[in-house]
Amino acid sequence: MALALAVVALALLSFGGGSFLLRTERPYESRSLGPEPEPVLRPPPPVDDEYFPCADCHEGEPADPKVRELEEHDSIELKHGDLWCLDCHDTDQRDLLHLSDASPVEMGESWRLCTRCHAKKIPDWRAGVHGKRIGHWSGPKEYFTCVVCHNPHHPLFEPLEPKRPPLPAREIGPLWRAKLAEARNEQD
Secondary structure: OHHHHHHHHHHHHHHOOOHHHOOOOOOOOOOOOOOOOOOEEOOOOOOOOOOOOOHHHHOOOOOOOOOOOOHHHOOOOOOOOOOOHHHOEOOOOOOEEEOOOOOEEEHHHHHHHHHHHOHHHHHHHHHOOOOOEEEOOOOOEEEOOHHHHOEOOEOOOOOOOOOOOOOOHHHHHHHHHHHHHHHHHHHO
């Protein structure tokens, strides 16, 4: 019985009128960060001179939308789902890409096309979890676009070997001291 009364009393103090147990006021001003600055996109890698500009070879040539083996582009291995060239490349303006609504996209802005199908990657990309981001912790950042790391025609990476996790902080100090002592002994 006493135990039940103690539990009820504690619950009343914690959630009822005993707000002194739960501090909700900050003793200092809020240190929240302002909004993130607009990201700066790093320029994509240069386009292959052998194939670009496309209009050099395809100027005035009618587009053939039929899916087929392309003899003149035999060095390009297309393994990107069930896509074919003209699913992304524009048929009329050969030096452009196009979105599903036929809006033209410059080659340098190919990430706009990639994110139409891979929209789930956008938050990770913006957070710096997927892809590469350089810059300041809470300042201007530069983002690498999709084609810096992924070949748009064959975007999957080969399987990666997982690396050892980082050492916990409690192990870094002793390990560092041991390596420092070892280095001093080698100098003597």
